[in-house]
Amino acid sequence: MTPLLDVHDLAKTFDVHQLGRRIIVFEYLSFKLLPGQFLLVTGANGIGKSTLLRCLYRTYRSTAGQALYNARAGQIDLARAADIDIAYLRREEIGFVTQFLRPRPRVSAVELVAEPLLTLGRAWDDAEREAKHWLADFGLKADIWPAYPTTFSGGEQQKVNLARALIAPRRLLLLDEPTASLDRKAREALVRRLADLKSQGVAMLGVFHHPEHIGHLVDAEVSLEAARSVLHRNGGEPAHVGD
Amino acid sequence: MLAFSSPDAFGQPLDAPRLVMTPPLLSARGLQRRYGAIVALKDVDLDVYPGEVLGIVGESGSGKSTLLRLLNLEEPADGGSYTLAVAEYAGRDLFGLDRFQKRQMRVRHIGIVYQHPHLGLRMGTTSGGNVADRLILAGERSFSRLRGAAREALNASEFPLERIDDLPRQLSGGMQQRVQLAKAIALRPALLLLDEPTSGLDVSVQARVLDTLKRLQRETRVTTVIVSHDLGVIRTLADRVIVMRRGRVVEVGLADQVLDDPQDAYTQQLVHAKL
Numbered sequence: 154m155t156p157l158l159d160v161h162d163l164a165k166t167f168d169v170h171q172l173g174r175r176i177i178v179f180e181y182l183s184f185k186l187l188p189g190q191f192l193l194v195t196g197a198n199g200i201g202k203s204t205l206l207r208c209l210y211r212t213y214r215s216t217a218g219q220a221l222y223n224a225r226a227g228q229i230d231l232a233r234a235a236d237i238d239i240a241y242l243r244r245e246e247i248g249f250v251t252q253f254l255r256p257r258p259r260v261s262a263v264e265l266v267a268e269p270l271l272t273l274g275r276a277w278d279d280a281e282r283e284a285k286h287w288l289a290d291f292g293l294k295a296d297i298w299p300a301y302p303t304t305f306s307g308g309e310q311q312k313v314n315l316a317r318a319l320i321a322p323r324r325l326l327l328l329d330e331p332t333a334s335l336d337r338k339a340r341e342a343l344v345r346r347l348a349d350l351k352s353q354g355v356a357m358l359g360v361f362h363h364p365e366h367i368g369h370l371v372d373a374e375v376s377l378e379a380a381r382s383v384l385h386r387n388g389g390e391p392a393h394v395g396d
Numbered sequence: 397m398l399a400f401s402s403p404d405a406f407g408q409p410l411d412a413p414r415l416v417m418t419p420p421l422l423s424a425r426g427l428q429r430r431y432g433a434i435v436a437l438k439d440v441d442l443d444v445y446p447g448e449v450l451g452i453v454g455e456s457g458s459g460k461s462t463l464l465r466l467l468n469l470e471e472p473a474d475g476g477s478y479t480l481a482v483a484e485y486a487g488r489d490l491f492g493l494d495r496f497q498k499r500q501m502r503v504r505h506i507g508i509v510y511q512h513p514h515l516g517l518r519m520g521t522t523s524g525g526n527v528a529d530r531l532i533l534a535g536e537r538s539f540s541r542l543r544g545a546a547r548e549a550l551n552a553s554e555f556p557l558e559r560i561d562d563l564p565r566q567l568s569g570g571m572q573q574r575v576q577l578a579k580a581i582a583l584r585p586a587l588l589l590l591d592e593p594t595s596g597l598d599v600s601v602q603a604r605v606l607d608t609l610k611r612l613q614r615e616t617r618v619t620t621v622i623v624s625h626d627l628g629v630i631r632t633l634a635d636r637v638i639v640m641r642r643g644r645v646v647e648v649g650l651a652d653q654v655l656d657d658p659q660d661a662y663t664q665q666l667v668h669a670k671l
Contacts, residue, residue, distance in 0.1 A: 170661035171668075211650060213657040217408065226415050235413040236650050237445050240635050242415070257610070257632065258603035271614055 155223055157325060157356045158186040158209070163218035163232065165201065165208050178204045182218070184375045188324070189354045191347075191370045193361065196377035202360040205377065206327040208232070209358070210249045211239045222247075222325070244272060248323040250331045254314035256302040262288065262313045263298045269321040287316035290346070292338045312339055319346055326350065328359035332366045340366060421446045421481050421619045422467070422587060428475035429462055429643075436462040438643040440476070444587075447617040451634030451651060453627065453666065459643040460623045464591050467621060468508050469498045480505060482586045503533045507580025507618075511592035513572035516579065517564045523550065523575045524560040530582050549582040550575070554608045570601035574608070581618065590622040594629060606632055627667065631655055639663045 164180040178201035186192055194202045207213040209220055209231055220231040224246060229238060243249075256265065266284035271277065288298055291312040297305070302313050315331060328347075332340050344367055351357065351370060358375070361367055420443040429437040437459045444450045452460045465471040467478065469490060477489040482505045485493070490501060510516045517526050527546040528536075536542055547557060555574040564572050573593055580588060593609065594602040610633060613620060624630050630637060630651060637654040639647040639662070647660040658664045 167657070168659075170664050207656070212652045214649070214653060214659060215408065224415060229414055230411070233408050233411050235410055235416075236636050236648070236653075237413050237448070238415040239650060240448070257607065258600070259607050268614075 154187050156185040156221075157188045157190075157223050158231075158358075159219075159221040159223075160184050160186075160209075161219045161221070163205075163208065163220055164216045165204055165213060166216045179377055180217075182375075182377070186325075186356050186358060188356050189351055190372045191351055191357045191359065191367075193359055193364055193367075193371045193374045194377065195364075195374045200377045202377060203329050205375075206249070206329050206358065206360060210243070210247065210327055211236075212249075225324075246324045247327070248318055248321065248325070249327045249329070250315065250318040251329045252311055252314070252331055252333045252335075254302060254310040254317070256305070256310060256313075258303055259301060261299050262293065262302050262305070265302060265313055266316045266320055269317065273321060283320060284316065287320055288312070290342045291316050292336070292342060308334065308336060308339075311335060315339070315343055319343075319350070323350075323355055326355055326357045326359075328357055328361070330360055330362055333362055344370070416445065418446055419481060420444055422479070422621070423481075424467070424476060424478045426476040427463065427466060427473055427478070429459075429466065429471075430474055435643045437466070437473075440640075440643070440645055442638070442645075444619055444621060446481075446619055448636065449613060449620040449622060449634045451630040451637040452621065452623045452640060453625065453630055453637060453654075454640035455625070455666065457642075458640040460640050461591060462643075463640070464508075464589050464621065464623050467587070468506055468589055469493075469502055480586060503530065504583060505586045506589065507583070507585040507587070508589040509573065509576045509580050509591065509593045511595050513564060513569070513576055516576040517572065519565045520563060522561045522563060523555065523567065523571075523578075526564065526575055527578045527582050530579050534583055545582060546578070549578040552581060552612060553578040554604075568601070569597050570605055573597065573605050577608070577612075581612065581616070584616070584618075586619060588618045588620045590620060590624075592624055592626075593622070595624065595626065602629075609633060627655060639666065 161183050163182045165178040167176040194205060196202055204213060208215045211231060215232040218232060222229055222231050224242060263281060263284045266288060267280035270280035270283060285298060293309060293312045302310050331343060335343065348370060364371065422442065422444040424440065424442040427437050427440040440463060452463060454460050466473050473491050478491055479487060480490060485501065493501065508516065524546045527549050528542040531542055531545050547560065550557060550560060553574040555571065555578055564575055594605050597605060606629060622633055634651040637649060637651045638645050639654060639660065641662050647654060647658065647663045654663060655667055658667050
């Protein structure tokens, strides 16, 4: 099967100009991700697991290497693709799921959740119906759906965020600790949703503090420790992980 | 595509677009502008794609407002070219148009909202009249159609229609911005320019105006260039961002990338100063 994502010798360094410092997060990171596959990113805290996800979503710019993504319209390197192409992929194919909502004043929970569908051109009634379905599924009380999430508790905001992040059809999901601090009911709903998407062929790359929450979904691991230790031991030889 | 190769020292240069094959709506190359000894714009290249929101950030005096005035054809360039892919003038350098043609472009295809309402509105004309003005300039003469179109545009800007006959000076700052916005979008322009549209407003009003802009952008997909020193506004509205310093573009990128992983030394300073 053709991989959906083929990461080859990807590197990320941060150059902090003010300090004149260069921070190397990872180098020579390589792995493949197939459609419908779930890869767990592993490694100690602070090693750069979220950084990897952000590099693939292009919130961060990779310093070297390739991340070849098999888009519907053809193969493209996420590390070097034009910004406008990345913006297109974010609307249409690649989703990023975090535990944090960015609520906007005066935008209701149901509108926030429906927004990705509206951006894809779906009619309001249709998008609203689907938004309510997911809010219910994640266990947000119906009486606060029309309210502004700026006033919600952290747990409530997180449910809105998950519903929003998972409502639009995606081919690749980047999951940055979405289960952290979720209550059991919401966590079970999330795991059900992810299992469902996986069976539909959605590929996932995830960082989880408690991998036992999603244990049965994981097909393989991408270890940043391995990428680092090989790098450090062999003076920069590529580390192939997660195949 | 020059404008997409971010001029940073360490990131990889970016490829030309391959998935989005639509050409840019707005394309500017080599823009220059001087005021005496002061270099306001130097070698600025810019591409904005249909439906996109491009944010322009930079400290005061970086040239961002000058750039917007050039794009609004209200000020000449000392060098460079500027095209907008709209029917009559597609492929023509807009700086080469005569005064009448420039005015026609501005009336028909470019809408602008200024930070200061007195730049965009006639304070002694009713709110509805301000919006209708623009339609009259475009040749509309029927009173009922003018009134209808003005109401429609004001409504889209979420202006309370019961105040349509009030003068701008009787309105709050937020309401004045909604009238400017209605005027700007009344003729469904190809390009919407926003110059610090929420900067003079207090926080809760700012949030509401931002919300209107966001909704309008989603519904109409109007190609937008927004200048703001408020990085929160830019994060909320912009798809891509250019960072200007001393009249030059120092960084180009996706909004979240420029704000979360700035490559250029100046952008790092700017972003961290605001956080």
